[in-house]
Structures are given as structure tokens and as C-alpha cells.
Amino acid sequence: MADLPVSPPxxxxxxxxxxxxxxxxxxxxxxxxxGLALLVVILLIGVLAPVISPQNPYDLAQLDxxxxxxxxxxxxxxGHTYWLxxxxxxxxxxxxxxxxxxxxxxxxxxxxxxALAIGLAxxxxxxYFGGWVDTLIMRVVDIQLSFPSILIALILLAVxxxxxxxxxxxxxxxxxxxxxxTVRASALVERQKEYIEAARVLALGQARVVFRHLLPxxxxxxxxxxxxxxxxAIALEATLSFLGLGLPITEPSLGLLISNGFQYLLSGKYWIxxxxxVALLLTIMAINLVADQLRDVLNPRLRR
Amino acid sequence: MLAYAIRRLGQSIFVLVLMSFLVxxxxxxxxxxxxxxxxxxxxxxxxxRATAALGLDKSFLEQYWVFLKxxxxxxxxxxxxxxxxxxxxxxxxxxxxxELAFVAMVVAIALGIPLGLxxxxxxxxxxxxxxxxxxxxxxxxxxxxxxxxxxxxxxVNLGWLPSNGRGSTTMVAGIPVSFLTADGLAHIAMxxxxxxxxxxxxxxxxxxxxxxEAVLQDYVKFARAKGxxxxxxIGVHVLKNILIPIVTVIGLELGSVIAFAIVTESIFxxxxxxxxxxxxxxxxxxxxxxxYLLVIVTLFIVINFVVDVLYSMLDPRVRLGGAAGAH
Numbered sequence: 228m229a230d231l232p233v234s235p236p237x238x239x240x241x242x243x244x245x246x247x248x249x250x251x252x253x254x255x256x257x258x259x260x261x262g263l264a265l266l267v268v269i270l271l272i273g274v275l276a277p278v279i280s281p282q283n284p285y286d287l288a289q290l291d292x293x294x295x296x297x298x299x300x301x302x303x304x305x306g307h308t309y310w311l312x313x314x315x316x317x318x319x320x321x322x323x324x325x326x327x328x329x330x331x332x333x334x335x336x337x338x339x340x341x342a343l344a345i346g347l348a349x350x351x352x353x354x355y356f357g358g359w360v361d362t363l364i365m366r367v368v369d370i371q372l373s374f375p376s377i378l379i380a381l382i383l384l385a386v387x388x389x390x391x392x393x394x395x396x397x398x399x400x401x402x403x404x405x406x407x408x409t410v411r412a413s414a415l416v417e418r419q420k421e422y423i424e425a426a427r428v429l430a431l432g433q434a435r436v437v438f439r440h441l442l443p444x445x446x447x448x449x450x451x452x453x454x455x456x457x458x459x460a461i462a463l464e465a466t467l468s469f470l471g472l473g474l475p476i477t478e479p480s481l482g483l484l485i486s487n488g489f490q491y492l493l494s495g496k497y498w499i500x501x502x503x504x505v506a507l508l509l510t511i512m513a514i515n516l517v518a519d520q521l522r523d524v525l526n527p528r529l530r531r
Numbered sequence: 532m533l534a535y536a537i538r539r540l541g542q543s544i545f546v547l548v549l550m551s552f553l554v555x556x557x558x559x560x561x562x563x564x565x566x567x568x569x570x571x572x573x574x575x576x577x578x579x580r581a582t583a584a585l586g587l588d589k590s591f592l593e594q595y596w597v598f599l600k601x602x603x604x605x606x607x608x609x610x611x612x613x614x615x616x617x618x619x620x621x622x623x624x625x626x627x628x629x630e631l632a633f634v635a636m637v638v639a640i641a642l643g644i645p646l647g648l649x650x651x652x653x654x655x656x657x658x659x660x661x662x663x664x665x666x667x668x669x670x671x672x673x674x675x676x677x678x679x680x681x682x683x684x685x686x687v688n689l690g691w692l693p694s695n696g697r698g699s700t701t702m703v704a705g706i707p708v709s710f711l712t713a714d715g716l717a718h719i720a721m722x723x724x725x726x727x728x729x730x731x732x733x734x735x736x737x738x739x740x741x742x743x744e745a746v747l748q749d750y751v752k753f754a755r756a757k758g759x760x761x762x763x764x765i766g767v768h769v770l771k772n773i774l775i776p777i778v779t780v781i782g783l784e785l786g787s788v789i790a791f792a793i794v795t796e797s798i799f800x801x802x803x804x805x806x807x808x809x810x811x812x813x814x815x816x817x818x819x820x821x822x823y824l825l826v827i828v829t830l831f832i833v834i835n836f837v838v839d840v841l842y843s844m845l846d847p848r849v850r851l852g853g854a855a856g857a858h
Contacts, residue, residue: 370546374828383557385820465675465676466674504679512671515671
């Protein structure tokens, strides 16, 4: 192979790979770059929470009940400052938010990945095989999507009870139908194209045609839906936890922190609820900004 | 049309029975409500008597059969906690929820369509951009947190509005309503705005997109060429043509407003069905949970059906039941 003549790259126009073009397109919007930067910071905080938090908010030995319900900026008895105040147990809110982000992001991402895999499989099967398989799957999807996601999740959690695994199951159940519908729609279009016909003419196995040829071409719209859905999942989890149906108090997400502070809101101790809410808002906004730009970049009709 | 209605009805009944079975299985698995209902000091005999009185000693299938027989005659069982028929408990709370949903929808429509029109007519102006930025924020903000911030600002800091309950109500045709008294209005203001926020953002986006498309159409140019005032062109010609998708979405969102009222009612302690559901889940009040679901699902099915039929009447191009109707 080494002695084959290689055409000198200098004579060719610079080839822009798909990734480089994607990066350049994405960077066109400053707002999206800001969103991406914010998202990276939030993800890092989530991953590094045990390292960067001033205290471990769930290690009871580190809590001092004398420090409970301190306002932001007040100092503890041993002299260090609680920048965002403390809750009723004397937990540092900043550390609580870091750990809460970790759980909220984890639940949101995990449920999205599983729902994506399940929805992808059903959507592809429905589009590729058609007929009664398609009708059955899409009827179930239609019926499910005609009910608001919060209602379905609420009922599931009422039945399943509290816990991280339970809320992930509820969020997967709520989300898979969106992916199934998106994948089916784009797979139906792709299936008509010549490369699929070519693959079939080559007598490739069905699994190979579906997964190696059909699937990669259905991915772009799916990536957009998945990004938006992570934000939805995080908001939904927070809402359910706020209603007391999501996570147990031992694993507080942002929603649970907000719920915990609700009872102190009326007596003017706003920070226990307010700052976790700001963290939640920033997370959802960062994801939405990135998703908006992804939608434009990955849409071939808008390609310049 | 008739065939479509019948097929739809059959499908709806199937969904209802399936839902009731799934929920019944699920609720059955949650836990033993007797633990919560009977005095902890009660002896074994008393517990057995209570279990039998509630019909909890029968097998699962027997319980489901009893439930189905009752449901067919409009009896969805008695609440374990209040010892009154679950259905009447829900119907008694339903007016509060419907009033809240209705007022929220009115707020969303009254603000959303004009703001969307402005943003669509002047998409690049400062006002247009601000409206769009606001609607993006409205999508990002979690409803329950907005509710908390509203309470924080208007109840705690400013002390203008009450943070919970319905306030004083007046009877209209035998149904208590809040929005006719000043006190009731003060009570409904925050929950309604809270619930309206998401739909408001949605309506702004829809109206803006529709307006941007409509102003480029020939009929608008023609209306302008005829010398009609801007007001008439926008108010009659543009509005009429963008209204079809908007009406559909409003209809479809009515159901989701009732579902999302669960959150708003919990925050503002609004005594409606949503709060009843959350309370019932916490108290393991099985009959009320099942009954709530059946009522809500029925409501949804009716709303979806009415919207589909209305849509086909507004836009003759849509044919029901055909390939395109299978959305």
C-alpha cells in the first residue's frame, strides 16, 4: 500500500469534513455558543459535584442544626460563608444545588438514552415492515400522545412509588413515543430512496439494511428531538418531585430542593426554593438554546 | 362521518376499559390502604371487619368485576377516606378546575393572539424580538417554579394577592364560581396566569408564524390595493385565515390545561380535582384515583373528538377517517 502514488493534497481545494462544517455552522450563532458553554459548565458541575462542593450535604456529620435557615452570605458558627444560604437542616444550598444538578441531569440523560433506544427500535420496525406491525405500533403511539405526558407520568409514579429507577421508568414510558414517531416519519422517506433499494438488490440481510443503511440516515432529526427531550425530562422530573411523587428525600434533585423550600417561602425565606429554581431554569435554557441551533444546522433545507 | 364516529366511539371505549384495567392493576399493587385507614391500635377483628367492609378481602379479579359492573351503571366506588361516592367527590371539585382552566385559556388567548400578531407583523423590530424572547422564556420556565416566584413577589413581598384558596364564590346556576367577586378574582389571578403562561407562549409562536406567512399572500396584497385600512386587513383578512390552526390547538390544549392544573392547584392550594388527585395518591384512596382517571380520560376523548369534527367542518380539505385522518 505504501508505494501507491498519493495525489498531492496541496493541489486540491481544502476538503471540509462533515464535522468541521457542522462546527462552523453551529458557531454561527453566538447565543447558541453561549448556551453550549453554559451547558458544559453545568455538566461539569454535575459530574464534579462531590469534588467541588463546599460540604457533602447528605453527610449528617457535616451538618449543624444551629446553621439552619441562614440567609445567603451569612457565616456559620465555625466561620465559613454560606453563599446561597442554608436550608432547614442546616445544609449549604450551594452544595445542595450541585448534588441536585447531578441527580437531575443523570435522570434526564439516562431516561432519554433508554427512551431513544426503545423508540428507535419500534419506529424503525414500524417503517421498515409496514402493514399490521406499523398500524399496531403507531396506534399505541397515537393513543399515548393524545394524553399529556405529565398525566401519564403521574399515574405511573402513583403506582410504582418513589425512587430513581421508578422515575426513570416513568420518563422512558412518557418519551419513547415521540422518538418512535420521529424515526418512523424519517425512515418512511429514506426507505424510498435508491441506496436502500441498492442494498436490497445486493441481498444484504434485513438487519444489516435496517441498522447499517437506514438508521444512520434517520439520525439527524432524532438528535434534535432528543436534545429537546432531555430538557423536557428534567423539567418533568422536577415537577413530579415537587409534587412529592418523584425521588425520595434521600436523593434530592433540584425539584425536591424547591419543594422542600416551598413551606418556608411564605415566611420570607426565599433562597431555599429560589436558587435551585434558578439552577433548573439555567439548565433548561442552555439545553434549549443548543437544541434550537442544532435544529437549524441539521436541517438540510436550511443548508447554505 | 357516521361510520367514523362509530369507529371512534368503539376505539374510545376500548381505551377506557384498557386504562381502567391497567390503573386497577397498578393501584392494586401500590400497597394496603387498610394500614392507613384503620386506627393503629385496632385489634385483628376490627381490621378484618374493615377490610371486608371495603371489599378488599375479595380476589383481584372479583374486585375488578365488581368495579366494572358498578362503572357500567355510573357507580365508580366509594372513597375510602371520605366514605362518599368517588364520582360525586370529583364532580363536586370539577367546577373549580374547569373555572381555573377556562380563565387561564382566556388569558392565554386574549394576550397570545394580539402579541403574536404584533410579532408577526414586525418580526425584526425591538417589540417583535422582545415578544419572541419572552415566549422562549415562557417555554423554558418550569410552571411550578413560576408559581413559587409569583407567590414570593405578589404575596410575600408586595402582599397584594392571596396565595391560596378560591376566595369567596357566588353561585351561578347552582355552581360556585370565583371570578364574579373582587375577592375571588384576586384569588384566581395568580393561578390562572401561572397556568396560562405555557399556552400563552405557544399561541404567540403559532400566531406569529401564521401571520408571517399570511401577509405575503395575494389576498392581503389585494385587500391593501383595494384601499382597505390596515386595521381591516389585519383584523378581518389575516386573522380569519390564521385562525384555523389556532382554534385546533386551543381545543387540543384544553385537555392539557386541565392536566397541568394538577401542578398549579397544588401550589396555590386551589380546591380542584388536581389537588384531590395528589391528596388521594398520598392517602392511597384507590377508588378516587381510578375514578379521577376515568373522568379525565373521558373528558380527553370527548375533547379530541369534538376538535377533530370541528376541524373537518372549518377546513373542508381535511377528511376524517381516511389515510390523512389517521394522523
